[in-house]
Amino acid sequence: MAIWCRNISSLRRSAINRQLSHLIAPYVSGQPIRCRSTKISDAPPDIRRVNKNITNLIRNGRVEDARRLFGMLTHRNTVTWNSMISGYVQQREIVKARYLFDKMPQRDVVSWNVMISGYLSCRHLEEGRKLFDEMPSRDFVSWNTMISGYAKAGKMNEALKLFNCMPDKNVVSWNAVISGFLRNGDVKTAVEYFKRMPERDSASLGALVSGLIQNEELDEAENVLYEFGESNDGTEDLIHAYNTLIAGYGQKGRAGDARRLFDKVPSYSSAQGISRKKRFERNVVSWNSMIMAYIKAGDMVSSRELFDQMTERDTFSWNTMVSGYVHASNMDEASNLFSKMRNPDVLSWNSIISGYAQTGKLELARDYFERMPQRNRVSWNSMISGCERNADYKGAIKLFMEMQQAGEKPDRHTLSSLLSVCAETVALFLGMQIHQLVSKTVIPDIPLNNSLITMYARCGAIHEARTIFDNMKFQKDVISWNAMVGGYASHGFAFEALELFELMKCLKVRPTRITFISVLNACAHAGLVEQGRLYFKSMDSEFGIKPEVEHFASLVDIVSRDGQLEEAMKVINTMPVEPDKAVWGAVLGACRVHNNVEFARIAAEALMRLEPESSGPYCLLYNMYADAGRWDDANGIRVLMETNNIRKEPAYSRMGSASS
DNA sequence: GTAGGGTTAG
Numbered sequence: 001m002a003i004w005c006r007n008i009s010s011l012r013r014s015a016i017n018r019q020l021s022h023l024i025a026p027y028v029s030g031q032p033i034r035c036r037s038t039k040i041s042d043a044p045p046d047i048r049r050v051n052k053n054i055t056n057l058i059r060n061g062r063v064e065d066a067r068r069l070f071g072m073l074t075h076r077n078t079v080t081w082n083s084m085i086s087g088y089v090q091q092r093e094i095v096k097a098r099y100l101f102d103k104m105p106q107r108d109v110v111s112w113n114v115m116i117s118g119y120l121s122c123r124h125l126e127e128g129r130k131l132f133d134e135m136p137s138r139d140f141v142s143w144n145t146m147i148s149g150y151a152k153a154g155k156m157n158e159a160l161k162l163f164n165c166m167p168d169k170n171v172v173s174w175n176a177v178i179s180g181f182l183r184n185g186d187v188k189t190a191v192e193y194f195k196r197m198p199e200r201d202s203a204s205l206g207a208l209v210s211g212l213i214q215n216e217e218l219d220e221a222e223n224v225l226y227e228f229g230e231s232n233d234g235t236e237d238l239i240h241a242y243n244t245l246i247a248g249y250g251q252k253g254r255a256g257d258a259r260r261l262f263d264k265v266p267s268y269s270s271a272q273g274i275s276r277k278k279r280f281e282r283n284v285v286s287w288n289s290m291i292m293a294y295i296k297a298g299d300m301v302s303s304r305e306l307f308d309q310m311t312e313r314d315t316f317s318w319n320t321m322v323s324g325y326v327h328a329s330n331m332d333e334a335s336n337l338f339s340k341m342r343n344p345d346v347l348s349w350n351s352i353i354s355g356y357a358q359t360g361k362l363e364l365a366r367d368y369f370e371r372m373p374q375r376n377r378v379s380w381n382s383m384i385s386g387c388e389r390n391a392d393y394k395g396a397i398k399l400f401m402e403m404q405q406a407g408e409k410p411d412r413h414t415l416s417s418l419l420s421v422c423a424e425t426v427a428l429f430l431g432m433q434i435h436q437l438v439s440k441t442v443i444p445d446i447p448l449n450n451s452l453i454t455m456y457a458r459c460g461a462i463h464e465a466r467t468i469f470d471n472m473k474f475q476k477d478v479i480s481w482n483a484m485v486g487g488y489a490s491h492g493f494a495f496e497a498l499e500l501f502e503l504m505k506c507l508k509v510r511p512t513r514i515t516f517i518s519v520l521n522a523c524a525h526a527g528l529v530e531q532g533r534l535y536f537k538s539m540d541s542e543f544g545i546k547p548e549v550e551h552f553a554s555l556v557d558i559v560s561r562d563g564q565l566e567e568a569m570k571v572i573n574t575m576p577v578e579p580d581k582a583v584w585g586a587v588l589g590a591c592r593v594h595n596n597v598e599f600a601r602i603a604a605e606a607l608m609r610l611e612p613e614s615s616g617p618y619c620l621l622y623n624m625y626a627d628a629g630r631w632d633d634a635n636g637i638r639v640l641m642e643t644n645n646i647r648k649e650p651a652y653s654r655m656g657s658a659s660s
Numbered sequence: 661g662t663a664g665g666g667t668t669a670g
Contacts, residue, residue, distance in 0.1 A: 051662045082663040089664095113664040144665040151666095175666040206668030243669035250670090288670045316670060 051079050058087035082110050089118035113141050120149030144172045151180025171201045178204075182211030191224060202237040205229065209241045213248035221245050222261070239265065243285045250293025255302070258293035262286060284310075288317050295324035300333075319347050326355030350378045357386020362395065380408055385417040393421045397430075410441060412448045419451040428459035446472070450479045457487025481509055486518040494526030513545050520554030524561060532558040549575075553582035560590035565599045581610045588620060597624050615641070615648045 050073060057066035070076070070084045081104040088097035101107070101115045112135040119128035132138070132146050143166050150159035156177075163169065163177050174197045181190035194200075194208050205228055212221035225245060229238050242265055249258035265282050287310050294303035307313070307321050318341050325334035338344060338352050349372040356365035369375070369383055380403040387396035400418060403410065410418075415438050422431035435452060438444055444452065449472050456465035469476070469484045481504045488497035501519050504511065511519075516539050523532030536555050539545045547555075552575045560568035568587055572579050584606045591600035604617035611617075618641050625634035641648075 048662060055662060077662095079662050084663095086663055108663095110664050115664095117664065139664090141665045146665090148666060170665095172666040177666095179666065201667085203667035207666080208668095210668060237668060240668050245669085247669055283669095285670050290670095292670060314670095320670075 047075055047077050047080065051077075051083055054080065054083045054087070058083070058090065063087045063091050063093070078104070078106055078108050078111065082108075082114055085111065085118070086114045089114055089121065092118075092122055094118050094122045094124065109135070109137060109139050109142065113139075113145055116142065117145045117149070120145065120152075123153065125149060125153055125155070140168070140170050140172065144170075144176055147173060148176040148180070151176055151183065154184055156180055156184055156186070171197070171199055171204065175201075175204055175207060179207055179211060182208070182215065185215055187212060187215050187217050187220065191220065194224070194228075200228070202240075206237050206241045206244060209244050210248075213244065216252075218245070218248055218252065218254070218257070221248065222257075238280050239283060239286065243283075243289050246286060246293065247289040250289060250296050253297050255293045255297035255299060258290060262290045284312055284314050284317065288314075288320055291317065291320055291324070295320065295327070298328070300324060300328050300330065304333075315341075315343065315345050315348070318342070319345070319351060322348055323351040323355075326351050326358075329355075329359055331355050331359060331361070346372070346374055346376050346379065350376075350382055353379060354382035354386065357382050358389060360390045362386055362390055362392055375406070375408070377408055377411055377414070380406075381411070381413045381417065384414060388417045388420050388424070391424070393425050396421045410437065412442050412445060415442065416448050416451045419448075419455045423451075423455040423458040426459050428456075428461060431455045431459060446475055446477050446480065449475075450477070450483050453480060453483040453487065457483060457491070460491060462487055462491055462493065476509075478509055478512055478515070482512065482514045482518065485515060485522075489518040489522040489525070492525060494522040494528070497522040498526075498528075498531075511543060511545075513539075513548060513551070516545065516547075517550050517554065520551060520558065524554055524557040527561065529558055529562045529564075549577045549580050549583065552577065553580065553586055556583050557586035557590075560587050561593070563590070563594045565590060565594065565596050569599060569602075579606070581607055584610065588617060592620055592624060595624070595628075597628055597630070600624050612644070613646070615646050618646055619648060 050069075054066045054069060057063070057069065066084065066087050070080065073080065081100060085097045085100050085104075088094070088100070097115065097118050101111060104111065112131060116128045116131050116135075119125070119131065128146065128149055132142065135142065143162060147159045147162050147166075150156070150162065159177055159180055163173060166173060174193065178190050178193050178197075181187070181193065190208065190211065194204070197204065205224070209221045209225055212218070212224070222245060225241055229241065242261060246258045246261050249255070249261065262282070265286060266280065267282050287306065291303045291306050294300070294306065303321065303324060307317065310317060318337065322334050322337050322341075325331070325337065334355055335352060338348060341348060349368065353365050353368050353372070356362070356368065365383060365386055369379060372379065380399065384396050384399050384403070387393070387399060396417065400410070400414065403414070415434060418434045419431060419438075422428070422434060434455075438448065438452065442448065449468055452468045453465045456462070456468065465484060465487050469480060472480060481500070485497050485500050485504070488494070488500065497518060501511070501515065501522075504515075516535065519535050520532055523529075523535060532555065536547065536551065539547055539551065552571065556568045556571050556579075559571065565587070568590070572583060572587070584603045588600055588603040588607060591597070591603060600621060604621040607614070607617040618637055622634050622637040625631070625637065640646075
């Protein structure tokens, strides 16, 4: 039988063995361990088999189980030790690995190599190098491990030193240094070394092309593809490399270039008798990549054309096309295509659901959601975030409860949506509970921390928001800053908002249009007229942000609150965008405070045009006329209201008392 | 398919 132990019956009695047999069973010839001691104890010691079990446990992430098995063995060979050490290395448990390494009776070159690679993957370069220098003999792997360790850590000088004094380099050594150059952005040297390589294998060209694409060197990638793609070496995976570049062009929105490359690849190879794998011809990935390129460029017509031409589509092709339509907000085509599918998988269903949910068709989304054969976390998240974005806050919470009942655990996306719900509904208590859930279930990343800040800030818990913000230390993005600056600004902490804004500029965090909305708002509330003007000017002059209508509204607000109503009108008359109700609302409010009836009339009339149903401007103007004793004008407004069938809203009860 | 190095497409 599969497990060999010297004294199997005593082992069997022990609890640990019961556990072990349970967990080893699936990996041993698919059969549970039979506890008939005669059969097992008669079995010959098969270390290879035991080693395999250890490896399998490790492969399934059960290193400690492997360790328990390892500890029970009476016969181990070097491979047993090496496997166990490698298990710890994979788990980054370098101390435990080293303990075994020091304890093992005999080491071979693999033991050293495993240990070295363990140190390198934990970024302990010096320790790795120490072992490398100590080891009695080295093979290719030892050298290459060390070289790639240096290359990955960005220490190309050290990598090259080793590479140059390496007695015999193989293709892996070359690949390691070249990918090191590429990772460090040294494209030129990478290509140079690639050209100098004595031999290349199937991965060399593909790795170079992909590395060049990551360095935004798409044209260079195309050059090397032509120069080296045709040579005898490395042509096996030529289509792979072509596809890489087609996809690369696609991601950069260069659908034309992608197509040019796509057209260079024959649809069918004329070479007969060569295995399909080795022929240079379009495969389904080429087609799918090209379709994606068109979708990325927003050309749904061409992508559909290509899709229709395909003779062999896989689920990926269908899903790409469906999600393309979803992103183009063409839900009719998306669902049309979806209804024609081979087997929609969970991704296909999720595309449709999120498409409907994001476009506000929550009932349709729910309908598909109910019908899908299998749901995953993304399905739930799509529904919840759809509800949140369409202001169905109750629906979002209800779905979350259903999700928990269904046994699906929330992830950062779920929690982020829920925090947005709390922020929108100013539900501080629920928000705090979600915060607890965050602490329990995930390590918050930047977006999730931003959601927390926004939630607390919206709920007025500005100190809580600031605590999260400060705890993020250097892990902030501009959204974190915006959330905090905006939180201060909207709760009347103008000074704190501006202080933070200045700090953010000092730290070279580039503000966005959102930042300036908060900053200008803070200035408006704090009455900082000149500072507000300066900030407004700096938007374009310092940061190249063209002011939009919201910013103009703030500027108008700033100057008109200060009583500079003529100045406000000048801004409105010269601004390049159409003034909206926020702009005129600011003017009207200031006119009321500063008692400027003439400008109030202009502002109110503009508002009446923009919002014909609202009684607000009528009421305000009425009150102003009444206060000024201009009863004719006041009555004129009343008549106008009756003519236009405007009913006063309860919020404006002040007018009722004034008129009666 | 017992352990160690580089690396490639949607």
